Amino acid sequence: MKNLTNNFSSSYQPVKALLIYNKQTGEAEHNTIYVESYDIGKFGNPINAHPLSLKETLALSGLFQTAQELKTGFLRCRGLMPNKVLYVNNEKGGYAVWYTPPQEVTLFFSDSLGIKSGNGKVPAMIWRAGRESLAVYALKGNRKPTEKTALYHAPFFNIYHDGKVCMGNVRIDIGQETRLEDFMQQWEKYYWNSYFSHLMNDHNPVTENIVQLWQTQINTERTFPCQVLKPTNYTLKNLFL
Template sequence: MKDITNSFRSYFYPTTALVFYQNDGALNETYVEHFDMEDGKPVNPHPLSTEAAKRLATALQVDEDKINLLKSDGILQNNVLSFDAKKSAIIWYTKSQLKQLHFSDGLGIKSGKANVPPLVWKADKDSLQIFALASNRKPTLKSDLHYAPFFNIYQDGSVCMGTVSINTSETGSLKELMSLWENYFFNSYFSHLMADHNPVNGNCVLLWESLIDTDKQFPTDMLIKTNKKLKDILL
């Protein structure tokens, strides 16, 4: 019988060595010498060629798109609707809930707790869009999206975070990215309607004045439908 054990192993042999020389003068110049290897010993020293330098740069190149790719923390949460790891983007929804809301003095609304409607969130590491839902049920592809009934949100759902310092670049966790954006949004101060876009069927100021520090559920009949369904914003 033929012994083929060595066929299953990968051996690595030294083939090249680089030595970097640097002077201690004012110009602080560097010179790189390239050695071939024979029997584990450096031989044939010569300057590093341009072609060899290019091959070295290619070998050391890091694919930044693969850094901090989004990944799940075990089993996906039930409220995750879609995500794209390469784009570091995710879509999720939250049910109606009681949240602390902050309003700037210019609106004349006191800050406090109020029930907010079910929401659909679409985010990457740089931007956030929010839409509202008329029901707490998990949305389907055909579910209508409504304008999120908050200040500081453009008609396309994009959120203006103002002076809030956003730092999501280091996270690769779906759960953490979702939590960061929700905290950023609800801990920011609502200040004004964007480009005269009124997101509700009525007066937005009076609506929130009537809900703050009460047990009232958000009146979903005041939501206004967009021209989009969930399928239109999926990643």
């Protein structure tokens, strides 16, 4: 703390101070605000008291605008909204919900499972993520979902019954200014590059033995057998709440 204070004092010097007056009128909506501005003298004392000028007001407004842009940059698009985006909430930390169609990905499995890592076809998926947590679900078919679309348990290891993912030792590093396109790309990369290792609380997300399922799927041309998916109690709309 001592070092921080010394560095701050040597790098930043006070130049302006504002004093805000509030004239009480008995009705809050009719209260009057007056702002008085002070320059800071060479000895650190306030001097030259005067009403806040237009130039000072514009400069102050620019600072607030910059701060607001930093605050709201998280999950904003660089351009057009990507087609796979379903919902974005920038409030209370922020989260996004998006869709990926059936695809082939590289899957990594811990040796203890007895499943060779390799390429496998996965079903369409729904992703719901904030800066520090991820939940995934599966869909039947390949159509882009609507609010009423039923969700199924994602047919993978390391997932709780409610869809939340245990990321294990994966280091999640998503900044406060991360744009939406990068946000989705980062989470998908984190997920597919992590190792599947075990079932969470003995939750088997499919109707058959999940180990045998992936042993027969990896490094083949088989599409994922969606008939083995187990339904959740959710529809897509539940993820927007």
